[in-house]
Amino acid sequence: MLKRISALVLAGATALTLAACGGGAGPAAGGGDGALVMGFAQVGAESGWRTANTKSVQESAKSAGVELKFSDAQQKQENQIKAIRSYIQQKVDVIAFSPVVESGWDTVLKEAKDANIPVILTDRAVDSEDTSLYKTFLGSDFVEEGRKAGQWLVEEYKDAKDPVNIVELQGTTGSAPANDRKAGFAEVIAADPKFTVVASQSGDFTRAKGKEVMEAFLKSNPDIDVLYAHNDDMGLGAIEAIEGAGKVPGKDIKIITVDAVRDGMQALADGKINYIVECSPLLGPQLMDLAKKVVKGEQVPARVVTEETTFTQEQAKQALPTRQY
């Protein structure tokens, strides 16, 4: 609650800045001849990931010739509902939004449906029985991310005979990325009994907690071969703990993380992380493609997974100079 309020203060400032920018860009965009108009209701600006997400949507709208009406919900569902209603009144061609919460969208989505405006969900899903209320859901598949991490591990240790001891740093307990990344990873490594997760604790997705938990792991488990962290930041904290224990991260203990933010990619390029599964906020171009198809009335799949890749140390060195976030 309090975190939300403080984010609100920040989001308010961001909204002001955005409004100022929008004023300047308005006439240019309005000059389009029958260009596609998209209303986009963003969650807020709570993290670097989200900021990159917003930027991606705005930039790809510009390059795809889509007129974007952008609103920032400041983490509040009622703001998002208000924004969607105003998009309906303005008769935009398509509405896209990242739902703040999962439930409570049926009424406003029905209004959009009655007005014949297609809706695309991005990044987060809604929990509604009526799937005709939206055309498609574009976002990451967290379970698949966990699987990719597991597959690299299986490949890396395919010739090893000895048991492989894995420690896991989970994300915030109960959050969808934490649950799904754990499940996907567990599913893949279950195929071979030589892989055992000897310890698994929550590091709350933060560096400080990642370091603290890893320190404890290192002391209670003398033989750790692999660390699997649900995001880069916890992995970065753990690297410090491993170095403090006199071991070499990336060599003595192999490290796999998820996200591929800049600092993580840097550590990967430096050889301290071995493998990163990307969770990309840059879904703007895919969103614009989908929007155009939906407006033309073409069929689109109900679930579109964000185009995401994985990075080895070599790939990180190449990708790093052009990394946007």
Added chain:
Amino acid sequence: MNAVARHRLFWPAVTLAGLLLLNLVFTDHFFSVQMKDGHLYGSLVDIVRFGAPLILVATGMTLVIATGGIDLSVGSVVAISGALACLRISELGDQGSVGGVLAAVGVALALSLALGAWNGFLVAGAGIQPIIATLILMVAGRGLAQLVTDGQIITVNSAPYKLIGGGYWLTLPFGIVVVAAVLALTVFLTRRLALGLLIESVGGNAEASRLAGVRARGLIVTVYAFCALCAGVAGLMISSNVSSADGNNAGLWIELDAILAVVIGGTSLAGGRFSLGGTVLGALIIQTLTTTIYSIGVPPETTLLFKALVVTLVCLVQSPAFGRKAFHRRARPASPRPAPDEKVKVTA
């Protein structure tokens, strides 16, 4: 024996010992402390090292609570201080320059002091209730920290800055040295000089102390400023430990842990008396509990429940009213020991 059991630090000490005993049984090598790369290394060292920021924040909190106040804003001050220091260091041409790092640390601590003085002014000058006065900064402060960091995580690569929270000095973690120094100073000021007595008298009855010639206002402002300064140093430690500042998460909910540490240590929330030793014990209990959870492998889904159980237990054994009731009920039907002995224990 009874005198020992009645000492107000008896139960906190028993709890801490109990937690350590739990580790002795469940975790191998928990008590082994080795030398590694020229510094001490082991679970016990970790407890003190990761507990250092909490001990600091709780020390400041103890004095604030002794005046009958409370400071909810320490978590935000932790975030602001770390964020500002990291921002200044990241702007340095040479991040390894000692002068630049000292300047950054100085600016961060000066801002912390100012924020604390602001809290003190709201409480003592404007007469706003402490919980509300500090709530303002708790909420706005985190927004401020996010503004400083621009909502991103600032990573620095500075050896001198790293020393504060992650470095070692004479084989000891540097953070522990800082905490020991601050504690020694605080104990000297409050227990060797009259300051502690004055703080307690303000906490007991601010108006009466003022009439008795104690400058209550100045004292309250000083205490809040000191509390924020402690939080500022803790913020430097936390961000230095991971060489980065995270405006969203640094020091999140540390105010609650600090208040808990103070209360476990036997300081009354009503103000008027305090125990710095108890606070240190309380903070160590909380950190040992956290480390225990990681070491013995309590599943993350049940971590909070486990913590809640231990804390409830600690609070119950410390409550005189509960003690009387529990002993009476259990002692009568199935007491293995003779009744008189039991009675002496209860009524004493």
